[in-house]
Amino acid sequence: PLSVHTPNKSQYKGNLENSLRNIRYEYFESLRKELGFDLIAVAHNQDDQAETVLMRIIRGGGLNGLSAMKVKSGNLIRPLLGTSKEQILAYNKQHKLKFRLDKSNKEEKFMRNKIRHKLIPYLEKSFNPSIKKTLGDWSIAVADDYDFIDSSAERFALSVCKNKCAHFSAKEFLRLNIAIQRQALRIIFRQIKDCKYDIESKQAEELLKVIKSTKNKSPKAQIGGLKVLKKGDNIEIFC
Numbered sequence: 379p380l381s382v383h384t385p386n387k388s389q390y391k392g393n394l395e396n397s398l399r400n401i402r403y404e405y406f407e408s409l410r411k412e413l414g415f416d417l418i419a420v421a422h423n424q425d426d427q428a429e430t431v432l433m434r435i436i437r438g439g440g441l442n443g444l445s446a447m448k449v450k451s452g453n454l455i456r457p458l459l460g461t462s463k464e465q466i467l468a469y470n471k472q473h474k475l476k477f478r479l480d481k482s483n484k485e486e487k488f489m490r491n492k493i494r495h496k497l498i499p500y501l502e503k504s505f506n507p508s509i510k511k512t513l514g515d516w517s518i519a520v521a522d523d524y525d526f527i528d529s530s531a532e533r534f535a536l537s538v539c540k541n542k543c544a545h546f547s548a549k550e551f552l553r554l555n556i557a558i559q560r561q562a563l564r565i566i567f568r569q570i571k572d573c574k575y576d577i578e579s580k581q582a583e584e585l586l587k588v589i590k591s592t593k594n595k596s597p598k599a600q601i602g603g604l605k606v607l608k609k610g611d612n613i614e615i616f617c
Contacts, residue, residue, distance in 0.1 A: 381409055395488045400573060403454075410453060422447055422456045425463040428510035429493050431517050436489070438579035441557070445524040446517040462510065530554075531561035539569040543616040548589050548608065559586065570604060570617055577602045589613055 383405045385398075406418045422430075430446045449459050458466065470477055486492050501509045534554065538546040544566045551559060560582050567577040577585075581602040588606050591597040598607040607614045 395490065407453065416453070417455050418453055419455050419457060421458055423458045423461050423463050423466060424514050425494075425498075425510055427459055427517060428498065428513040429490050431513045432493050432497060433489055436493075441520060441524045441527060441561075444517055445521040448521070460514070527555075527557050527561050528565075531558045532565055534558070535562045535565035535569060539566060542570050542572070543614065544570060546613050548611050548613050551589060551613065566615055567602060567604060570615060577604075585615070 385401045385405075406420075410416075410418050427446055431444060434446065435444070447456060447459060449456050469475070482488070483491060483494075486495060498509065506512055531554075534546075534551075535544075538544045551562070554562065560579075563582045563585050564576045584599065584601045585604075585606055588597050588599050588601075588608055591608060596607065596609050598605065600606075603617065605616055
């Protein structure tokens with residue numbers, strides 16, 4: 379069956395590109411549950427992977443930016459992730475398959491489209507004609523490192539999060555490796571905000587600054603839509 383969803387403007391929160399992405403995946407997940415399916419297959423290809431790596435590096439997404447998208451992530455599968463757009467178009471032509479192009483893919487008000495239409499062609503012409511494959515291979519190479527950090531950070535983050543709030547000891551947190559600290563904060567952010575996107579690196583650093591603070595006065599801040607408060611050795615992060 380064909381299902382079409384038109385979101386209300388009230389659903390748009392913060393960055394439009396991220397907001398539309400979140401709405402789209404939330405709708406896919408609701409359909410999966412409604413229809414009783416196990417997985418959601420999306421058509422991300424090798425070109426999309428290269429764009430995602432560059433976009434996350436530019437935004438400062440940490441090691442996760444380099445590992446980018448996975449073939450399987452939760453209920454999502456990406457069977458075309460190792461296939462280039464050129465190969466897909468050649469297959470369509472060979473088998474005379476009709477397809478539609480999303481007109482919004484040409485709108486350069488979105489960062490991904492700027493990367494697709496301006497940055498990648500420039501990198502291909504001036505530096506590496508195989509940049510998309512290089513970025514895709516690179517993201518796979520760092521995925522194992524990221525998985526180790528992520529699993530360690532997740533154990534800590536899930537142990538301190540409850541009811542949209544995180545409570546933990548600053549000393550205990552600061553004993554973790556710095557890479558695990560940053561990733562734990564990203565996971566805490568996703569848990570409290572109930573979202574799938576990451577806090578930016580600069581925001582993670584601002585959170586770390588509060589946690590590391592040694593001032594007598596209890597430091598507090600509002601970062602990325604979260605409030606963080608330090609009282610003695612106790613850290614509280616909440617919406």
